[in-house]
Amino acid sequence: MHPFPTGGQSANPIRKKRKRLTAYGPALLLPNIDGHAVDVLDHIIQAGSLYLSPIQEALEDSPGAQFLRTIHGMDALIDATNVLIYAAREHPKRRDQESIDELIQQAKATQKLIRKLDDMLPEDAFILSSDSFGPDLIAEYATNTAMLVVSRFAVGLLDYYDARFIQTKKDQRKTMMMDFRDAYRETIQDGRARLDAHQHLMKTLKTTQRALNKVMKEL
Known part of the structure; x- marks a missing residue:
């Protein structure tokens, strides 16, 4: 699991030496549909912390726990999306x-794919009781794909926020936005590498299975 930066740590080494208190500015608050003020940028960042920050408890007894954390992260991003949409509709011009x-x-699209992955994910009890590595592989594949997709969604939100609030100087926290966008992008890169490894493994297993079937027919 990719460790999400905490305490203002930058994902970009060039920015790590900057003083965080001076690099980050005051929060920009936007109203949600209930009239509550929301710091959307911080909300998008906290969404990443829900599924990318290291946790203390072991996950061996709950193989699906990381997938569930990723769903919580997606839900937080959906909340941020709703605030941005509401803010845009309040200013039609x-x-x-x-x-x-x-x-x-x-x-x-993100919600739809996560639902499909959730349907594919085996139950914890089945994974733990199975003598095969198959359920573990499926769970790992589904979880990694979910983390990748949700992180891409987060980057899309940050790009949208950047164009409308950072570049227009309405929100002065450009460094903060860049720090965590870098972190999400690193998560995507790591996820793609693991996804490529999974796909290579599946391709190898499929080739091996065909060869085995051919040998079995000759016996």
């Missing part, structure tokens, strides 16, 4: 409908 539609579509 400055609204970029195409970007809003893309944001909504990305949120729906």
Whole structure:
């Protein structure tokens, strides 16, 4: 699992030497549909902490725990998305409908894929009781894919936030946004590498199975 930066640690070595208190500025608060003020940038960052920060308890007895943490992260990102959409609709003259539609579509696509992965994920009891590595492999594949997809969603949200609030100077926390966008991007890179490894393994198993079937027919 990729360790998510905490305490203002930057994912970019070039920015690690900067003083965090001066690099980060005051929060920009946006109202949600209930009228509550929300720091959307911090909300997107905290979403990553829900599934990317290291945890103390062992996961051996709950193989699906990391997947569940990732769902919690996605739910937090959906909350942030709803605030951004509400803020855009409150200012129709400055609204970029195409970007809003893309944001909504990305949120729906992420939720749809996570539901499919959830359906694919074996129950913890089955994984723990199985003598085969198959259920473990499926759980690992589903979890890694979920973390990758949710992190891509987070980067999409940060890109949207960057264009509308960072670049327009409404939010001065550019370094903060860049720090955690880098962290999400590193998670995506790590996830792609693991996904490639899984796909190579599956391809090898499929080739081996075909060869084994051929030999069995000749016996």
